[in-house]
Amino acid sequence: MTGPAVLTRAASEAAWLERMRNHPMRGLMPFTVLMDMDGPTTHWYRYIVDETKRRNPGLHVHEPHEHTSWKMLSELPADEAAAMNEVMSSPGLYRTMTATPGAKEAIAGMLELGWLVRFCSTASLDNPTCASDKLVWLEEEYSRDLAKTAILTGDKTFALGHVIVDDKDKITGDNPNPVWLHTVFDAPYNQGAQGPRIAADWSNWYEVLGPLAEAATA
Amino acid sequence: MSIPFTVLLDIDKPIAMWEEGVVDLAREMHPDVEVADAGTREVYDFLPVTPEPERSSLLAAMNAPGLYRGFQVVEHALETIDLLLSDGVNVKLCSTPSPTNPTCASDKYWWVGELSRELVKRTTLTFDKTMCMGHVLVDDKDVITGDNPNPMWERIIYDAPYNQHATGLRLYDWRDLPAMLEPIRFSYERRAA
Incomplete structure (x- = not known):
């Protein structure tokens, strides 16, 4: 091989x-x-995950390395996807990226x-x-x-x-x-x-x- | 597989009534300043040749947050774009954002999205249109x-007082665009076949 x-x-x-x-x-x-x-x-991925954790202290948020598909939101539990989606659409987010x-x-x-x-x-x-x-x-x-x-x-x-x-x-x-x-x-x-x-x-x-x-x- | 026949359309002036919007806002912000009507400026980059206080008033309007949400649409632009799309032309909006x-x-993006969700997906913002692929670029800038x-593109000049010295195909009225594109498209598709 x-x-x-x-x-x-x-x-x-x-x-x-x-x-x-x-x-x-x-x-x-x-x-x-x-x-x-x-x-x-x-x-981007690291930042979105960290920001989602910060805003939702009790929520389990998957780490970036756990995502094996480009369409990440579709493979997440509904509450986690909603929390990440809210972060991604927040005004000003892209100005503060690391x-x-x-x-x-x-x-x-x-x-x-x-x-x-x-x-x-x-x-x-x-x-x-x-x-x-x-x-x-x-x-x-x-x-x-x-x-x-x-x-x-x-x-x-x-x-x-x-x-x-x-x-x-x-x-x-x-x-x-x-x-x-x-x-x-x-x-x-x-x-x-x-x-x-x-x-x-x-x-x-x-x-x-x-x-x-x-x-x-x- | 070849590239579909692609027409790049500038936004400010050909589609959005940019100068009218800037002049209206400058007058609203500074009612005491005399600001010349839209359509009377004969230089593309007009600020350096505009006297004070009109220059500062126009500059303030150009940099005002929200300016680009409020433009009127140029007559016959949208119906022509719809016509081109229904005729299989790959229409892309190609516009330079103000750096200031x-x-x-x-x-x-918001303004185009209000016109059409389809068009917003077809919008590219770039400071360098020479880096965009397309067969035709319709634009009012002189050079x-x-x-x-x-x-890659062939240029069609969207007629304006400040681009009279530019040479090439010239569009005066949106309704003329489909016929103007026809021979260019024919020639491209024959070569690509």
């Missing part, structure tokens, strides 16, 4: 590099990383290499201040210049970039052929997702993205 | 630049 699995992995890696070499933005733009916010940039450990350093490293980092995030339509709060958060955590790179969209398949770092298991939309390569930000609920995988503490970001950047721009 | 108005981004020097 080990042989074929290794071969498959090698074949996948070769295909990823080939995609970068044939990318339509090759020669036009620096290596461009579309950076999902909730998960890779903000410690940062994902290692994200800031990784993003600084990418910028230092001359890569473009473009935050690419879906604003929750159930939270009335989410979109503006996400921009405020980026400005306070990073800078206005970087906040002004944000793309807030319900359909990431229409955004241009070489890669997208995202914790969603499968990114779908109206475009069946996005130009980016989905680089999976590791989480319990995306273990079945295909693609290069970045560790949840960002420790291997260069190991994963470096060769792709080289193939995209060499 | 604290509630602009959320208010834009659209960004990180991508070779945007």
